Amino acid sequence: MPELPEVEVLVRHLGPLLENQIIQSVTVQRAKILAPTPLEYFLSRLKNCRFSGLNRRGKYLLFSLQPPAPQPSFQMLGHLGMTGRLFLVSHGTPPPKHAAVVFHLCQHDLVFEDTRYFGRMTLDTTAIAQLGPEPWADEFTEEYFAQRLKNRSQAIKILLLDQNIVAGVGNIYASEALHRAGLSPRKMGQRLSRPQVAKLQGSIQSILAEAIAFGSTVPLNWHSPDRSDKLFYYGKAPGTADYYEERLAVYDRQGLACRTCASKIRKIVQAGRSTYYCPRCQK
DNA sequence: CACCATGTTCCTTG
DNA sequence: CCAAGGAACATGGT
Numbered sequence: 622m623p624e625l626p627e628v629e630v631l632v633r634h635l636g637p638l639l640e641n642q643i644i645q646s647v648t649v650q651r652a653k654i655l656a657p658t659p660l661e662y663f664l665s666r667l668k669n670c671r672f673s674g675l676n677r678r679g680k681y682l683l684f685s686l687q688p689p690a691p692q693p694s695f696q697m698l699g700h701l702g703m704t705g706r707l708f709l710v711s712h713g714t715p716p717p718k719h720a721a722v723v724f725h726l727c728q729h730d731l732v733f734e735d736t737r738y739f740g741r742m743t744l745d746t747t748a749i750a751q752l753g754p755e756p757w758a759d760e761f762t763e764e765y766f767a768q769r770l771k772n773r774s775q776a777i778k779i780l781l782l783d784q785n786i787v788a789g790v791g792n793i794y795a796s797e798a799l800h801r802a803g804l805s806p807r808k809m810g811q812r813l814s815r816p817q818v819a820k821l822q823g824s825i826q827s828i829l830a831e832a833i834a835f836g837s838t839v840p841l842n843w844h845s846p847d848r849s850d851k852l853f854y855y856g857k858a859p860g861t862a863d864y865y866e867e868r869l870a871v872y873d874r875q876g877l878a879c880r881t882c883a884s885k886i887r888k889i890v891q892a893g894r895s896t897y898y899c900p901r902c903q904k
Numbered sequence: 905c906a907c908c909a910t911g912t913t914c915c916t917t918g
Numbered sequence: 919c920c921a922a923g924g925a926a927c928a929t930g931g932t
Contacts, residue, residue, distance in 0.1 A: 624910060653927090680911080703911055704929080719929080737928050739911060748912095774921080784912085791910055872910095893924070895908085 623701050625756070625789030626832035628677050631707060634843060636675035638709060639684075642726045643671045651721040651738055658744040666744060667697070667724070679752045679788030682707075698746045702739030708732055708843050752788040756826050761787060767818045770810035777813065777821070778806035779892045790825060793872045794832065796897045798824045800871045805903045806889070806896045835868060871897040 623631065647667050652660040667686065673694060674685035682699035699707070705721075709729045716723050717734050722742050724731040733742055753769075754760040769786045770777070780786060781795040790798065799806050802824040804817060813821065870880055875888035875897060884901040 627910075700911080702927095703909070735928095736930070737909090737911095739927065741912095779922095782911085793910060892922080894911095 623680070623705070624791035624794050624829075624832075625677075625680055626794070626829050626836055628680050628682065628701065628789075629833050630836035630841075632675050632677045632682065633837065634841075635707060635709075639672040639675055639731065641671055641673070642729075642731075644668060644686075645725045645727065647725065648716075648723040649721070650716070650719075650723075651735075654721050654735065654738055654741050655743050656741075656745075663744060666695075678749050679755070679784055680791065681749060681752075683746070683749070695744070696746050698741065698743050698748065699733070700741040700748075702735055702737060702741070704737045705733065705735040705740035708734070708845065710844060752784055753786045754788065756787055756789060756829055761822070763815070763819045763822055766822050767813075767815060770813055770818060773810035775810055776806060776891055777804060777808050777810050778896050780810045781825075782892075782894070787825065789829065792894050793869070794825075794828050796872045797870055798828045800897075800899060800903060801828055803903055806891065806898050871899060873897065 644667050647664050649655065649660060649663070655663050666688075670686040670688050672684060673687040674683075676683045676685070680700060682701075684697040684699065685694055686697055687694045699705075701707070709731055712725065712728055712730055714730060716730075716732055719734055719736045719738070720732050721735045721738060721740065722733040724733075733740070754765070766787070770780060773780055778795055778799060781790045781798065782792065796806065798821065802817070802821040804813070804821060867880075871886050874886045877886050878884070879886055879899040879902060882899065882901045884899055886897055887900055889896050889898070
């Protein structure tokens with residue numbers, strides 16, 4: 622899935638475009654991703670609603686929807702899973718093969734395409750309550766982070782993927798943040814010193830912030846299922862250069878030279894997920 | 905054919 | 919009760 626930065630870039634782009642658009646009807650090809658919301662309820666609830674806001678929490682999307690007065694507004698929760706993408710096409714454009722949900726607006730269709738169907742689009746927003754703080758929230762203090770790590774015997778890489786500790790870090794940026802912090806992904810959470818906790822906290826914030834800034838400057842194609850950019854999974858705008866080559870320090874770079882010390886980047890598997898690190902820079 | 909993939913949840917085992 | 923590991927979900931790329 623797009624991790625926090627990709628979702629943030631999407632929200633910043635899509636939010637203004639959706640503002641005040643009214644849903645004429647909804648087509649659902651994969652009712653499973655609506656769970657636990659029943660299909661019929663989903664369709665009837667959304668019809669004639671106006672998009673009144675789009676926000677992000679962790680890797681989740683939160684759509685604010687306003688039904689015709691006097692009904693109160695409510696929220697729809699989206700999650701892109703591993704392969705989910707959201708984009709606008711001209712009204713009536715044939716949907717891609719794995720279009721899970723299509724929201725028919727006036728002049729456009731909002732397509733939620735998800736090849737692997739791991740994503741969600743639901744009226745059940747309870748998942749939000751289980752999330753830890755945003756990386757830049759006041760609550761995500763060094764004290765809080767140290768407290769959450771100190772009694773954990775799991776490797777720090779695995780803990781970074783725990784959305785209940787801090788929300789939004791995924792498999793790519795977990796490796797990247799640990800490299801920047803100079804920490805071994807194998808180090809147990811409880812064995813981080815206080816300065817290491819502080820450095821990791823700062824690394825998470827800066828890695829994610831830079832990814833958002835990067836994604837905000839790259840010309841992306843938001844209007845088709847094209848995903849050829851290998852970057853933000855939205856598709857590179859036609860005629861633009863490959864910006865992504867030197868973007869990541871360690872992720873998917875096993876066997877290549879560390880850009881800091883030239884040692885060979887290694888790949889290991891933790892909790893069934895790949896981790897990349899530099900054996901010399903990260904202790 | 906085999907293995908890998910940006911995520912989350914559930915189940916089993918210890 | 920908790921931690922850890924594995925499988926499941928489903929499809930496509932290499």
